[in-house]
Amino acid sequence: MARLGFRGRLIAAMVALVALVSLVIGALLMVYLFEDEKSRALEKITIGERLTREVMERRTNLILSRLDVVVKDFGFRSAVASGDPATIDSALENHSRRAGADFALLVNNSGDLLASTLTRKLPEISESSFKNARSMGFDRTLSYMDGQGYEVLLIPVEGPGLRAWLASGFALDQELANIIARLSGTDVTFRARPGSGDSYQLFAASEGLDINLEQALAESSGDRDFLENAHYFTRIINLGGQDSPDIQATLLISREASLRNYYRRAGEIALLVSAILVLATLLALIIARNLGRPVLQLADYARAVGEGETPPPPAISTGGELRQLRDALGDMLVRLREREAQIRYAATHDDVTGLGNGNALMQSARKLFAGKDRCTLVGLRLNDLSNINDTLGLEFGDKVLTGISQRLQKELPDARIIARTGGAEFLALVPAHSTHALDHLTRQLHGIIESPLHINNTPFSLRITMVTMALPEDAANTNELRRRLNLTFEKAQQHSKPITLYEPGQDESHLRELQLISDLHTAIAGNRLHMNYQPKLHTGSGQLVQVEALVRWIHPELGFISPEEFIFLAEQSGQIHELTAHILKRVAEDARQWSTLGLDVGVAINLSAMDLAWPALTDHITAAFSNWHHGLDRITLEVTESALMDDPKEALNTLAKLRKLGVTLSVDDFGTGYSSLSQLRKLPVHELKIDKSFVLKLESEPQDQLIVKSTIDMAHGLGLKVVAEGIENLKAWELLQQWGCDLGQGFYLSRPVAPADLPETANSLAARRHELTENTAEYSQ
Amino acid sequence: MRKPIALFLASLLTSAPAMSSELTVTVTFNGGNEPVEGAVVYLDEPDNTTPVTAEIYQKDRKFHPHALVIPIGSRVEFPNRDNTQHHVYSFSPAKTFNIELYAGKPEAPVVFDKPGIVELGCNIHDNMQAFIVVTETSVIGRTDAAGRITLTLEQKPPAESRLGLNIWHPRLSDNTRPVKRKLDAGNTGTINIELVPEPAMEDAMDLLQQRFREL
Numbered sequence: 001m002a003r004l005g006f007r008g009r010l011i012a013a014m015v016a017l018v019a020l021v022s023l024v025i026g027a028l029l030m031v032y033l034f035e036d037e038k039s040r041a042l043e044k045i046t047i048g049e050r051l052t053r054e055v056m057e058r059r060t061n062l063i064l065s066r067l068d069v070v071v072k073d074f075g076f077r078s079a080v081a082s083g084d085p086a087t088i089d090s091a092l093e094n095h096s097r098r099a100g101a102d103f104a105l106l107v108n109n110s111g112d113l114l115a116s117t118l119t120r121k122l123p124e125i126s127e128s129s130f131k132n133a134r135s136m137g138f139d140r141t142l143s144y145m146d147g148q149g150y151e152v153l154l155i156p157v158e159g160p161g162l163r164a165w166l167a168s169g170f171a172l173d174q175e176l177a178n179i180i181a182r183l184s185g186t187d188v189t190f191r192a193r194p195g196s197g198d199s200y201q202l203f204a205a206s207e208g209l210d211i212n213l214e215q216a217l218a219e220s221s222g223d224r225d226f227l228e229n230a231h232y233f234t235r236i237i238n239l240g241g242q243d244s245p246d247i248q249a250t251l252l253i254s255r256e257a258s259l260r261n262y263y264r265r266a267g268e269i270a271l272l273v274s275a276i277l278v279l280a281t282l283l284a285l286i287i288a289r290n291l292g293r294p295v296l297q298l299a300d301y302a303r304a305v306g307e308g309e310t311p312p313p314p315a316i317s318t319g320g321e322l323r324q325l326r327d328a329l330g331d332m333l334v335r336l337r338e339r340e341a342q343i344r345y346a347a348t349h350d351d352v353t354g355l356g357n358g359n360a361l362m363q364s365a366r367k368l369f370a371g372k373d374r375c376t377l378v379g380l381r382l383n384d385l386s387n388i389n390d391t392l393g394l395e396f397g398d399k400v401l402t403g404i405s406q407r408l409q410k411e412l413p414d415a416r417i418i419a420r421t422g423g424a425e426f427l428a429l430v431p432a433h434s435t436h437a438l439d440h441l442t443r444q445l446h447g448i449i450e451s452p453l454h455i456n457n458t459p460f461s462l463r464i465t466m467v468t469m470a471l472p473e474d475a476a477n478t479n480e481l482r483r484r485l486n487l488t489f490e491k492a493q494q495h496s497k498p499i500t501l502y503e504p505g506q507d508e509s510h511l512r513e514l515q516l517i518s519d520l521h522t523a524i525a526g527n528r529l530h531m532n533y534q535p536k537l538h539t540g541s542g543q544l545v546q547v548e549a550l551v552r553w554i555h556p557e558l559g560f561i562s563p564e565e566f567i568f569l570a571e572q573s574g575q576i577h578e579l580t581a582h583i584l585k586r587v588a589e590d591a592r593q594w595s596t597l598g599l600d601v602g603v604a605i606n607l608s609a610m611d612l613a614w615p616a617l618t619d620h621i622t623a624a625f626s627n628w629h630h631g632l633d634r635i636t637l638e639v640t641e642s643a644l645m646d647d648p649k650e651a652l653n654t655l656a657k658l659r660k661l662g663v664t665l666s667v668d669d670f671g672t673g674y675s676s677l678s679q680l681r682k683l684p685v686h687e688l689k690i691d692k693s694f695v696l697k698l699e700s701e702p703q704d705q706l707i708v709k710s711t712i713d714m715a716h717g718l719g720l721k722v723v724a725e726g727i728e729n730l731k732a733w734e735l736l737q738q739w740g741c742d743l744g745q746g747f748y749l750s751r752p753v754a755p756a757d758l759p760e761t762a763n764s765l766a767a768r769r770h771e772l773t774e775n776t777a778e779y780s781q
Numbered sequence: 782m783r784k785p786i787a788l789f790l791a792s793l794l795t796s797a798p799a800m801s802s803e804l805t806v807t808v809t810f811n812g813g814n815e816p817v818e819g820a821v822v823y824l825d826e827p828d829n830t831t832p833v834t835a836e837i838y839q840k841d842r843k844f845h846p847h848a849l850v851i852p853i854g855s856r857v858e859f860p861n862r863d864n865t866q867h868h869v870y871s872f873s874p875a876k877t878f879n880i881e882l883y884a885g886k887p888e889a890p891v892v893f894d895k896p897g898i899v900e901l902g903c904n905i906h907d908n909m910q911a912f913i914v915v916t917e918t919s920v921i922g923r924t925d926a927a928g929r930i931t932l933t934l935e936q937k938p939p940a941e942s943r944l945g946l947n948i949w950h951p952r953l954s955d956n957t958r959p960v961k962r963k964l965d966a967g968n969t970g971t972i973n974i975e976l977v978p979e980p981a982m983e984d985a986m987d988l989l990q991q992r993f994r995e996l
Contacts, residue, residue, distance in 0.1 A: 074870075159870075160900035161874065
């Protein structure tokens, strides 16, 4: 394709150029030839004109000479002088024949005719002719009679005592035309017109002229000295001079001959141009081949270079640019290899320490996996590099890193690779060790690296986190390696042990979390979360006053996901607001549904710690419960104690706003956070919800009983209501009744139920009301 | 015809009759600006003339004299004094004659018995030309270089009368006859005639011959 294209273009260009040049030259040549033929014809015709005039003049002179002899002839003069008409007639006849005249007249001095050889009407001889003849000795006129043109010469016949005039006519005939034609190489015709208004008539022509043409020529106008005729170059000559155009000679040169000539030459030129074109094509082919082959070789060479080979440069026989190109490609190859090496080095090395970088390590790991080798990965992270950089400067930090790398290189001489794979992270692949040997190695390494490092003559201690992984047992590919290594580092930093080993299974839970995070969004959008509601009962009356909204998620693959797990993940992945908004909406819908069924019940909704820092929270609540059928105080928002303690100031702001909204605020899981009582005092909440860990075993744990009882008392003292959750049995329920707890919630009372089942649950709870309140009277005192 | 009265005696040198008178005529051409020399002027009235014998000889292929004036009835000899023969002839109506080629003196002189102008030529020498003016009057003469001629009249013409004069010159456009003019009878008169230049005919022919030779 490329080959064809290049050669084709070259050939096309050359051939086009040659064709253009040849055609232009040919065309010019043809134009010049044509012009040349024309000008030559015109030249010839001009010469013919001069020649015609000359021939005519000489003929006149010759005739005059003859006539001169005739008129001086004594016999003739005697005859004329005799006065005898018969004698004069015969003499005139005889002597005019002698002179070769076609007719002759004799006139006396007074202009009276003495004799004539013509039987017809005589031609007029004007007075001016006589006058001219008297002064010049002769007079020449042309006349046209009986379809024939004549040259009429008038000369005096003079002798002693004799005065007469001889007028004799000489025909302009074919013979004369032939003479002129022969001399000038043109065809000749003679034509005349009887009067100035008439058309011309042809009366003589040289031999070999086409009759039709003669007619056409005869009819054409004679106003100009050049006739326009398609077949002939013509020239018109007024034989009587410019002022008497009545008798003319026409010179003709056949255009056919010239054109034939011209066409023959055109043919020759066309042949020549074709030959040149063929030659040019051949030449172009040869050049294209000669030029094309090295170009293709160079292309192959460049392609090979591009594919990363180092081929020998092609031998190029032609000189000049192609060789330069080859040399340039060669240079390019060298530089390319240098630069590749640089890039490869830069891509696989860390510029601070000169160790390998992450790419290099992963490359090495890939080889390892591919080779089914076994090996141990030792990783370490410098714990506070950013602090070092911030406080002591980047240069110092770099020195620290260099120191670590030197120590690693010294301590791990048999390492496959030692790399700095991140800001403060070093990884080394060392031959596989037994657990015991590895433990020994890592401890030793840990000690050595944490030993003081002398930088700028200052001992500098550093703290590191070390992890190990056995390959390929702990990771079978680079993705797993990367992920599990990070997990292990995270775990190590959480546990702050000097050396952490990867534990199989960690990664799977991590993967599960990733899946849950990604599927949660789909679940929320597709409305696939379920809401359950656990009733809260008034301890005094046993009446159902409120239900706590609990979100449930049955994952299509992983089954039931605990709310703690996915809410935590939602918080981690920033989906918690979405989830909260969704729950608010669902709860509002369900509550509306219940109210249509005549179930009058308040709702409690759990807020995440992150919801407290969500400016749009109040708007969402307002929007979700825009057509709430009770007062907003029947909506309780539960916030865990630990959430309130994360950022008390922010929590306080948000709570104030919510309070303004008119909802009821409750501190959830009370007793498990670290709230100070001083803070608790400031919180704008309405109730405390004692964590179920204090309630679950309330009937058997005296400490729990003490905590619960004093919490209830404290809350009441602060003007707060108290809710206890996790009531598992009647005993606990009764104790709480006894201590004046306001609301109770637990499996003993009711498990969480689906929204559709709540009316039934409410009915069954109403049925148990007696059982739940039989001892109330005792405590209500 | 009345006789003119001569009032002056200037012409007493000539033995003239008592009643004779003189008439001086000036002949001019070119509008009267130039005198004509050698014009033959004579009365247009016959009188008594006496024939004479004259000769026109040929020498150097020319006639001598070029113009001869003779009274009517005179004889003229044509002696040939050239080394070539000549064929003298004339077709003039006044006298047509033909003397075939000869040398020396022809046998008989030619008698000119009619008045008029006789033009002579030679058949073998085209350029030879001569004129013979044959007159019936003795009152005749040729103008001098000033174009003047004084004619002696036998009788004085009456006053108030007009005299008929013949004037001839070889270069008259028609030199075959004289020009006739009337003149007031007085002592003097001026006659203006038209003359052609020296014959162009010969020159033209010479030119033709030259061209002929060129061909």
